[in-house]
Amino acid sequence: MTETDLRTHAVDVHEQFSDRLNITVDEVYDRLDTLVNEYKVPTTEARRSVINTYLDEAGMEREELSGGGGNEQKAIVDIDREEEWIDLTAKVVELWEPRSDAVAQVGLLGDETGTVKFTKWSKSDLPELEEGGVYELNNVVTDEYQGRYSVKLNRTTTIEALDEDIEVGDDAVEIEGALVDIQSGSGLIKRCPVEDCTRVLQNGRCSEHGEVDGEFDLRIKGVIDDGESVHEVIFNREATEELTGITLEKAQEMAMDALDTSVVADQMHEKILGRYYSITGPTLGRYVLANEFEEQGGPADAEAILIKARSM
Numbered sequence: 001m002t003e004t005d006l007r008t009h010a011v012d013v014h015e016q017f018s019d020r021l022n023i024t025v026d027e028v029y030d031r032l033d034t035l036v037n038e039y040k041v042p043t044t045e046a047r048r049s050v051i052n053t054y055l056d057e058a059g060m061e062r063e064e065l066s067g068g069g070g071n072e073q074k075a076i077v078d079i080d081r082e083e084e085w086i087d088l089t090a091k092v093v094e095l096w097e098p099r100s101d102a103v104a105q106v107g108l109l110g111d112e113t114g115t116v117k118f119t120k121w122s123k124s125d126l127p128e129l130e131e132g133g134v135y136e137l138n139n140v141v142t143d144e145y146q147g148r149y150s151v152k153l154n155r156t157t158t159i160e161a162l163d164e165d166i167e168v169g170d171d172a173v174e175i176e177g178a179l180v181d182i183q184s185g186s187g188l189i190k191r192c193p194v195e196d197c198t199r200v201l202q203n204g205r206c207s208e209h210g211e212v213d214g215e216f217d218l219r220i221k222g223v224i225d226d227g228e229s230v231h232e233v234i235f236n237r238e239a240t241e242e243l244t245g246i247t248l249e250k251a252q253e254m255a256m257d258a259l260d261t262s263v264v265a266d267q268m269h270e271k272i273l274g275r276y277y278s279i280t281g282p283t284l285g286r287y288v289l290a291n292e293f294e295e296q297g298g299p300a301d302a303e304a305i306l307i308k309a310r311s312m
Helices: 003-017 025-038 043-058 237-244 248-258 262-272 302-310
Strands: 085-096 103-111 114-121 134-145 148-153 158-162 172-182 187-191 215-225 230-235 276-284 287-289 292-297
Touching: 003 025, 003 043, 025 043, 172 230, 172 262, 187 248, 187 262, 215 237, 215 248, 215 262, 230 237, 237 262, 248 262
Parallel strands: 114 148, 230 287
Antiparallel strands: 085 103, 085 134, 103 114, 134 148, 134 158, 172 215, 172 276, 187 215, 215 230, 276 287, 276 292
16 A cells, blocks of 8 residues: 555545544544554555544444435445445345354345345344345445455444335346356465455455465356356355365365465366356356356367457
8 A cells, every 4th residue: 555545545534524523634644554554454444443433533423424314225236336335225035143243143135136145243233134024224334355245234224124025136147158267366265264254365364354364265266158258257165166076175185285275276277177067146246156057068179269258
């Protein structure tokens, strides 16, 4: 993070609080600089921390900061960036068992356009959501990792139960074509172990939580060419194991024997590249999540197809 970029963040935060607090841009910058450069806190987390500090100092709620009910009412399919404060009207499609005491509820919200994961923090002290219930949710904040968006319910969120039903839309797509490329970040990877994060580590660092001891996982980020266009597809651990026949335990053994994790992705290339698949799953940003897949035929000339795809 350059000094110019950090000062841009400082100016932005200052503009949000300058009418309520006697602070200067330099003071905001110093706070951010200490967190980012001295304590090595990721920039997004540092910005959130500073904003929360000023919210407390000003005695403000998040809805006041956003202009008092000035959030955009969004359909789930239109959620397309992180750290955006929005309003949703959605149905609780499914509730899951929280994996941390910090999480009060976690599950899936849906509207006519699709579904999105939600998390409600324990410290938010919000009313319980019931599976099958429809709610107006004001002041939720969006989050994203690997193109997949979610929403967080926090202490400033308001919840109103509605006496209506919503027919939740199916946002799944079907594609069929040759697997012509396996992107970097595939194979044996490590994820952040912090509850409800799971971001993939880069050089041992999480973009949100800094240096952490990661947990091993498997995934494939592939490119499918259907003859007219290309689609980026993500296979999670379960799908990757089924697709390649390489389990997580086997992948770890391979990496330990070779003292190199790249051998896992190399072997996956040999097993699946150039083969034809039909894939069904929801779109997550620019990706299709492979919930279901089936091999359709023998290997194709992946290199020739990819050259053709890149020229389109």
